Amino acid sequence: MDMAPENYPDLSLHHLEEDVLERSKTIPSAWYVHPSYHDLDRKYVFSRSWQYVCSSARLAVQGDYVTDIVAGNPVILVRENEQTLKAYYNVCKHRGGPLAMDACGHAKVLQCKYHGWTYLLDGSLRGVPRFDRTELFDKKDFGLTPIAVREWQGMVFLCLEPSFAPPFEEVVAGIAERIHPATLEHLQFYKRDLYTVESNWKVYVDNYLEGYHIPLVHPDLMSVLDFRSYQTETHPHYSLQFSPLKDGNHAYGSSSDQAYYYFIFPNMMLNIMPGRLQINRVDAKRSDSCSTVFDYYYSSITPTDLDGRIKEDLAFSDHVQQEDVEICEFVQRGLSSNAYDQGRFSYDLEGGVHHFQLSLKRAYRVAREDLLAGENVSGGEPS
Numbered sequence: 001m002d003m004a005p006e007n008y009p010d011l012s013l014h015h016l017e018e019d020v021l022e023r024s025k026t027i028p029s030a031w032y033v034h035p036s037y038h039d040l041d042r043k044y045v046f047s048r049s050w051q052y053v054c055s056s057a058r059l060a061v062q063g064d065y066v067t068d069i070v071a072g073n074p075v076i077l078v079r080e081n082e083q084t085l086k087a088y089y090n091v092c093k094h095r096g097g098p099l100a101m102d103a104c105g106h107a108k109v110l111q112c113k114y115h116g117w118t119y120l121l122d123g124s125l126r127g128v129p130r131f132d133r134t135e136l137f138d139k140k141d142f143g144l145t146p147i148a149v150r151e152w153q154g155m156v157f158l159c160l161e162p163s164f165a166p167p168f169e170e171v172v173a174g175i176a177e178r179i180h181p182a183t184l185e186h187l188q189f190y191k192r193d194l195y196t197v198e199s200n201w202k203v204y205v206d207n208y209l210e211g212y213h214i215p216l217v218h219p220d221l222m223s224v225l226d227f228r229s230y231q232t233e234t235h236p237h238y239s240l241q242f243s244p245l246k247d248g249n250h251a252y253g254s255s256s257d258q259a260y261y262y263f264i265f266p267n268m269m270l271n272i273m274p275g276r277l278q279i280n281r282v283d284a285k286r287s288d289s290c291s292t293v294f295d296y297y298y299s300s301i302t303p304t305d306l307d308g309r310i311k312e313d314l315a316f317s318d319h320v321q322q323e324d325v326e327i328c329e330f331v332q333r334g335l336s337s338n339a340y341d342q343g344r345f346s347y348d349l350e351g352g353v354h355h356f357q358l359s360l361k362r363a364y365r366v367a368r369e370d371l372l373a374g375e376n377v378s379g380g381e382p383s
């Protein structure tokens with residue numbers, strides 16, 4: 001990874017300035033299109049934040065494991081015992097092989113799939129075949145690298161660099177109280193959908209964070225939400241968009257019910273409606289490509305629900321997502337064009353985008369300081 005400052009166009013103090021919503025410009029297009037920002041995002045944004053992995057129910061019994069890729073790193077979560085959930089890099093200390101190659105499973109010990117080194121669920125190295133003549137080798141030096149893990153409301157989160165991230169409890173502070181009497185922890189995981197979006201991950205996040213595009217991009221969603229009452233609240237680590245639901249014949253309840261759209265920096269969304277949670281995680285694949293995980297949870301998953309409410313919810317979510325994917329891919333091409341660099345915000349409807357971009361600027365400011373302090377810097381500032 002070449003982290004020389006000259007490789008980061010528009011990472012200047014001027015671009016990192018934090019203006020109020022009324023006066024702020026949007027972030028420069030280079031941050032969405034220049035390939036070097038991909039590595040910077042991994043290191044300074046995704047590795048230094050809490051990332052959703054899965055439902056706790058998938059790790060219910062000792063030995064249950066789930067694998068994933070977080071900030072480009074293979075990880076494995078495993079239930080060590082009733083009290084303890086562990087997370088490790090899914091990387092063997094011999095020559096980098098995988099401890100598990102499937103998405104989930106059950107194991108008494110973690111055995112590397114390459115040459116068979118065996119680790120206990122607590123991460124210590126136990127079995128090392130055919131290593132008798134290897135000198136100055138101590139198994140104690142070759143335990144798995146642990147990762148910070150938290151469970152909250154029946155979901156599992158991890159953080160690769162917790163010393164650079166806010167404490168998990170601080171990140172989600174206030175959410176459970178705000179959505180009361182709705183709760184998340186009794187919802188049951190039903191299904192995961194995965195979408196690929198040919199745009200930078202920030203394009204997808206920006207788009208999620210504003211209701212401004214709803215009338216033109218999502219005419220059917222307009223008919224479900226009471227758009228005139230749409231509001232955005234901002235908090236230290238997340239923003240909340242909410243809107244009462246219109247009365248009517250749809251899967252989401254009635255006008256006494258709220259839809260809550262939480263965005264937790266940098267890439268997690270909790271979409272809460274009565275008896276239903278959809279959680280999204282946006283993963284950067286390349287500078288011009290990302291994927292989005294959609295996990296669906298419901299209060300009840302009976303055959304009647306599956307054939308009615310849930311079927312309707314999945315179909316409608318997919319429909320809205322296809323509309324978002326299409327517009328995001330167009331926007332990526334627009335941001336990459338000669339015609340665009342920075343825009344402005346609607347005060348009424350784009351406060352969430354502004355809030356996200358301020359958090360991003362804070363992460364980039366740290367990156368810039370590190371870049372300037374690095375050995376590669378030979379005087380001068382990033383352009």
Ligand code: FES
Nearest residue numbers: 092095097112115
């Ligand atoms: S890489 Fe794991 S045993 Fe060789």
Ligand SMILES: [Fe+2]
Nearest residue numbers: 207217218324
């Ligand atoms: Fe949308």
